[in-house]
Amino acid sequence: MDKQTILNVHETMLVIRKFEERALNLFETNKLRGSVHLSIGQEAVAATVGAYLRDEDYITSTHRGHGHAIAKGARADRAMAELMGKVTGYCGGRGGSMHIADVDKGNLGANAIVGGGIPHAAGAALSAKMRGTDQVAVTFFGDGASNEGIFHETLNMASIWKLPVIFICENNLYGMTTNVERVTSVKDIAVRGAAYDIPGVVVDGNDVFSVEKAFKKALKRAKAGDGPTLIEAKTYRWKGHWTGDPEMYRSRDEVSSWKEKCPILRLEAHMIENQLLTEEQIRTKHQEIDQLIDEAERFALESPEPDPSTVLDNVFDEGDQ
């Protein structure tokens, strides 16, 4: 990874972290409602993948999708406005946290159905292939989704058609509250690729360089027309399944042991060691992002509510060919 990419990935991770910390704070102070799922602790996966995608490449995401959206180019202010259901949000307040889409940047949407976005990425990849472009599609999903039928159906389809799609399983050890080991037949979800003749790779999801290595290879494979790759990123969410989760299913010790593997601190240690940024410069970067998030919050709070008379808009596209 070159220096500029490392700086970009670092910045993206900070934006995701601070965006979500702020979202939690706003939820706890009743300025934000609904169901908010935080990816704090998992930022390395989204940020690294995002750094190697172009605007014209596609992603599909999950209910835990703020990081994916930001990594694919979403602005913090419009994303925060969407969380607040405001008209300036990406979806005009219609979708909220679980449905942020940013189609101009290739984000075909977060998805509140476990596994729901997986076939959309295959479809986008098929579309790219049919239209003769070199676009690729990436689908993010969790360990839980790998037990859904749609995961298996789509892997098979993507394999037979050699689609330029990359399946990224963020295994954060819990499908909602249930430990992955209790409900999953395999230790490494990546081995499921073998059933569909798709390479499966396990990476340290808290290490940007580990993600980078596997993703670049997958990207090369997809663009060469050799088909999909399944990447399993082992990671951990520091917060509960959602903002109201009492977290009775895991120990405090387990959570703290993962906090010691913080992907941001790890990258920062690397950056200092390799003299990419000084501690002082890193502090300044943090302040810059804090400011960006302050502005995002202000923008979202000050943005207007949707006009009630527009509630029926966009059920259908009124135009046709």
Added chain:
Amino acid sequence: MREITYAQAIQEAMSEEMRRDQNIMFMGEDIGVYGGAFGVSRGMFEEFGDKRVRDTPITELAITGCAAGAAMTGLRPIVEIMFSDFMTLAMEQLVNQAAKNRFQFGGQAAVPMVLRTPGGSGTGAAEQHSQSLEAWVCHVPGLKVVIPSTPYDAKGLLKAAIRDNNPVVFIEQKLLYRTKGEVPEPGDDYIIELGKADIKREGSDLTIITYGRMVPRALEVAEAFSQKGTSIEVIDIRTLVPLDTEALISSAKKTGRVLIVHEACQRGGYGGEIAGLIADSEAFFYLDAPIKRLGGLDVPIPYNPNLEAQVVPTVESITKAVNELL
């Protein structure tokens, strides 16, 4: 005018549209090499090749989801679900995804796709290959629903569905596939706008509102009644969503008697929606009799041919219902 079958009309609509627009593709189970379980797409694989006429694994959910993803990114997919019963396997992607993507993204995407699927009983295919599930999809905002009854309508409506920028569920009637009707020559690019009912027979004493394969039965009943001096109007709604409410209300006002006929189970069927719509309208004050529904019995479709014939409306049961209203 030349006569072609309902199946040929559907094939012509797809082929003509695919010649017109390179971004239209067609996928489904056994639709390519084999030409479709009902032979609808015979010849298309040869003309358009295995990329645009794409045989898929038996995976209704992934086919539908893949189509939705392709539709949001520049293609206009047509999907065939071999029997409408198998829509149940595709429901997550159809109902939670394709129907809602545009709305939930605040209009950022369109999902121009058509899901074609044959529905209905009468072929001895029993409980899991004979259902009429249109009410399920009519209930979901974001889906359009079309059920044609003639080759002419099938071709014109399918072309409109393919050009529509929204997900359209196009339910074909498997017992009508081999029926023939007049259809303009291939070069004649006619379109039938979605949301327009068709008065298949004009009348003044009673209106039968129906669709799909019950249309020919209603017409047979209307013809028989005309011999006895009773004039029955037969309205084919053709598009269930959007529904041509004006045509239905105006016919109810004209005749004062309304019978709604469909093959789908009566309980929770679309006939209830139509009855409610008329009861809620100014047509109520013109009615000379209660609005009557005649749907299928609330049982699964049985295998035995005599039992099978007994559970959906017949010429006899429609005749009886008309007599009860007169």
